[in-house]
Amino acid sequence: VNGQTYDTSGLYIVAGTNMGGCLHVDTLNLTVNYSSIVRDTVVACDSYTWSENNQTYTSSVVDSSIGLNASGCPEISILHLTINTSSTSTSTATVCDTYTWNGTTYTTSGTYTWLGTNAAGCDSTATLNLTIYQSTSSYLAHTACDSYTWSVNGQTYDTSGLYIVTGTNIGGCLHVD
Numbered sequence: 035v036n037g038q039t040y041d042t043s044g045l046y047i048v049a050g051t052n053m054g055g056c057l058h059v060d061t062l063n064l065t066v067n068y069s070s071i072v073r074d075t076v077v078a079c080d081s082y083t084w085s086e087n088n089q090t091y092t093s094s095v096v097d098s099s100i101g102l103n104a105s106g107c108p109e110i111s112i113l114h115l116t117i118n119t120s121s122t123s124t125s126t127a128t129v130c131d132t133y134t135w136n137g138t139t140y141t142t143s144g145t146y147t148w149l150g151t152n153a154a155g156c157d158s159t160a161t162l163n164l165t166i167y168q169s170t171s172s173y174l175a176h177t178a179c180d181s182y183t184w185s186v187n188g189q190t191y192d193t194s195g196l197y198i199v200t201g202t203n204i205g206g207c208l209h210v211d
Contacts, residue, residue, distance in 0.1 A: 035060045042066055067105035075114045079156035086111045093117050118154035128165040130207035135162050142166060167205025174211070186211045 036048045043066045052058040076082055083090045086099040094116045103109035127133055133140050136148045143165045152158040176182060181192040187199045203209040 069108045070103045072111045077116045120157040121152045122159045124161045126163045169208040171210040
């Protein structure tokens with residue numbers, strides 16, 4: 035009617051004259067819908083499925099998708115995705131008697147698993163292959179005349195008493211005779 039472009043909703047009225055020279059009023063009740071941009075910033079562990087395109091990502095990416103918004107106008111969705119990874123580790127320990135790992139003390143050999151969270155906020159699985167050797171001891175009560183040569187240390191004793199010799203056993207742990 036008037037050749038103008040409108041980009042805002044509103045009620046617009048143009049008055050003029052009709053062919054008979056009388057007043058003519060044109061009324062425009064305009065609703066303007068807008069295109070939109072949606073930004074998704076996501077941090078995920080290992081993988082992420084974006085609902086805009088149902089695609090699963092396993093690495094960090096910037097991606098976009100074009101569709102229609104609720105008003106039926108174009109909508110651009112932009113995904114800023116950071117993928118962090120879960121972590122796994124395996125360690126081996128051979129010790130005597132006890133071993134403390136991640137706050138738990140172990141007294142028997144075995145394979146133990148600890149589940150936690152790594153610095154990136156993702157799952158962390160640590161496995162410990164643990165071998166525990168035990169300390170040992172032996173006690174010998176012996177009665178001898180005049181003197182006694184103890185085979186453990188090769189010393190000869192000529193006085194009664196309690197004698198202690200420390201060393202290591204076959205597992206490398208403390209052995210007390």
